Amino acid sequence: MIASSNNDSSEPGENASRARTPFFVDKNEPKNDAVDYPAIEAAVRVILEAVGEDPKRDGLIETPARVARMYAEMFAGLKSDPGRHLSKVFEEDYDEIVLVRDISFCSMCEHHLLPFTGKAHIAYLPSGKVVGLSKLARVVEEVARRPQVQERLTHTVANLIEERLSARGVAVVVESTHSCMTMRGVRKPGSLCLTSAMRGTFKTDPKSRAEVLGLINRSAG
Ligand SMILES: Nc1nc2c(ncn2[C@@H]2O[C@H](COP(=O)(O)OP(=O)(O)OP(=O)(O)O)[C@@H](O)[C@H]2O)c(=O)[nH]1
Numbered sequence: 001m002i003a004s005s006n007n008d009s010s011e012p013g014e015n016a017s018r019a020r021t022p023f024f025v026d027k028n029e030p031k032n033d034a035v036d037y038p039a040i041e042a043a044v045r046v047i048l049e050a051v052g053e054d055p056k057r058d059g060l061i062e063t064p065a066r067v068a069r070m071y072a073e074m075f076a077g078l079k080s081d082p083g084r085h086l087s088k089v090f091e092e093d094y095d096e097i098v099l100v101r102d103i104s105f106c107s108m109c110e111h112h113l114l115p116f117t118g119k120a121h122i123a124y125l126p127s128g129k130v131v132g133l134s135k136l137a138r139v140v141e142e143v144a145r146r147p148q149v150q151e152r153l154t155h156t157v158a159n160l161i162e163e164r165l166s167a168r169g170v171a172v173v174v175e176s177t178h179s180c181m182t183m184r185g186v187r188k189p190g191s192l193c194l195t196s197a198m199r200g201t202f203k204t205d206p207k208s209r210a211e212v213l214g215l216i217n218r219s220a221g
């Protein structure tokens, strides 16, 4: 089974009532009680002043609060357990590859606090139980909402699927563009970073690995 996924997280609309409350993309988002909004706002004001801006001017007056809400959203996965999405499994007599590809995500590089965005492809070999396809995308979405490096995102997702589904094999391939490499620093727009994590059969059996990578590559892009 192969499925494609386009994340459909809706953008927050303009709504005065949420000006002081965190916005969560949907009901499955964990409430981010861990975030200290006033502390972020104060820090953003300090940064604005430090770069020579006036945080009190009209265009910037609400910026600290906006940034606090943004961090609450971007880091909503810090204290949660993304594996919870894999708890509802069902028995199915199917032991071949299940692949969900093109799962778009946006995460935060922990070195520069700039976004890296791209797609994750997830395949697993079930051992008697399968999970709802959307749950694989939910795991990516939640793990992505942490400050991190791409390598950690990749192997965290692979480990969760291997452990929670007792999968015989797991393949996770992530491709993304790092803003810290495109808009600053070395400034290489178009550069792409690919990482993969193989578990079980996909790690030990070259034929299975070639098959799953063939399916992912055939579909990627
Ligand atoms: N391995 C890995 N490196 C990353 C990731 N995101 C950002 N980086 C790198 O983290 C490194 C941080 O390097 P530093 O020398 O400490 O910081 P810097 O002076 O800002 O580095 P430059 O980006 O080269 O200007 C850079 O090479 C980034 O490209 C990631 O997901 N994985």
Ligand SMILES: [Zn+2]
Pocket: 109, 110, 111, 112, 113, 114, 178, 180, 181
């Ligand atoms: Zn970076």
